[in-house]
Amino acid sequence: MTMIFGIPVQAFLGQLLVGLINGSFYAMLSLGLAVIFGLMRVINFAHGALYMLGAFVGYLLLTRFGIGYWPALILSPLIVGGFGVVVERLALSRLYDIDPLYGLLFTFGLALVLEGVFRYYYGVYGVSGSPYSVPPLLSGGTDLGFMFLPNYRGWVVVASMIVCFGTWALIEKTRLGSYLRAATENPGLVQAFGVNVPLLLTLTYGLGAALAGLAGVLAAPIYQVSPLMGSDLIIVVFAVVVVGGMGSILGAIVTGYMLGLAEGLTKVFYPEASNLVVFVIMAIVLLVRPAGLFGRDA
Template sequence: MGMSLQTVLSQVMLGLNNGVFYAILSLGLAVIFGLLNIVNFVHGALYMLGAYVALLGFNQLGPLLGRPDFHLNYWAALLVAPLVVGALGVLIEKTMLRRLRKFDHLYGLLLTFGLALIIQGVFTNYFNVSGDAYDGKPEVLSGVVDLGFMLFPKYRVWVIGISLVVCFGTWFVIERTKLGSYLRAGTENPELVKAFGINVPLMITLTYGFGVGLAAFAGVLAAPIYSVSPVMGSEMIITVFAVVVIGGMGSIMGSILTGLLLGMVEGFTKVVYAPASGTVIFLIMVVVLLVKPAGLFGKEA
């Protein structure tokens, strides 16, 4: 097997590229889980929705408005998609999830599973399951960068960079600012925080909106790399669940690092034994459950 350092490094870089998606998505799940105590099954579908906002904004919005030459450009999509999906999230939280707060947490999982089926079903009905290509990638991000050991697409460098900024930015806000301290306090003891005059229900709603907004942001980033398809989210979410089980949802930094690390491990597996690369994360999950059942950064649910 020709396993030069160069092959390994380039696969690990490509793996890191997947890893940032795992990181953003599991980060969103962790933030939502922290405050709402639910596993947001619809996260994958909203990631897919984000990608479709970019795709449709670029292809369809212009003709729809009667101006065929209008395209919602990539940078605008990066802003619009999280807002649209975040607003949808606020709606979901206010009309549905809120009613389930006093029941078993499993109901939250089931409800969001149903929502995921609805969203995915609607898109499967209108779009090709094998996917559509997104043509809105900005000129400035096309081409390659010479990393010394390999030529790496400029766009992927951008994705890795901006994702790390978003992830660590979120970590900073939650762990190091006053706003974040409210959130963390709300996670620990919502009743007490309420007694201090903080509007906890609003905080919960906005947190959910923010969490799913992150998923939509990841969806836009993914649009130019992967083909945009109705099933892109459901394929992603199961892997992300495994990532979350490995890392544990108790820690923001934990979920970011686990996501990045597992992406790289997956990339490395492609070099060593390609057929296993699809399952390696699940196998790692098995090992973690055997060795450290609470997860790498875990505290129990």
């Protein structure tokens, strides 16, 4: 049997795959957080709840309306993004001119409300949650010779990379992205040029919410759909954003994949530390580079 560092190659590569899959969700969720913070300066504690909401919307579309995975992959982010637009217009937009702590407290409260609603109405599933079946087109797996790759997990990695780097290109390489960045730096000047800054901020929050909702739909066939699925993940995602650099879009993406792989490797060599490795890396990075790996020093 082929060994890598004294470990069977199948086990080693299998854990790398698990790390890459987890990293795909870390990257997508931290990307949404980075978009909202980088362009709006709002620390969105409701992001994990929006991720959970996306998974539940996909689940409810299937069980209540018979709408399968592929339409839900489009509808769920749109519904969650629309919910984000309503939240931004009715509440967050009133908090921009006061202490940012109020935005943090509001989104934290929103997360508790959303989680509480779904725990009340869907508490029958308990902490184990409810399963969402893999779409037939992506069922089964592919034999790579050295390991067996489930097709759906391969799809998640590819879809995550397309979404993440597509969003990065939208913000960094297009005119719309330049308007968004300019509105963050000097909203008064951008408004003077006839750009509707409040609308840009609303769309930005909607985009971040939609990214969380999309991640939730992608996660549903892998993890159980549960009211707690967002709160279980959001602390790790915040650590990813801090390591990458608060507000850095590229930093959120790259660091999400890197820390997912680091977590997978830790499960191979020292499983007891796999739940802590992300936070250990965060502490080290903050000691060496407080702005994060891709952040800008003040």
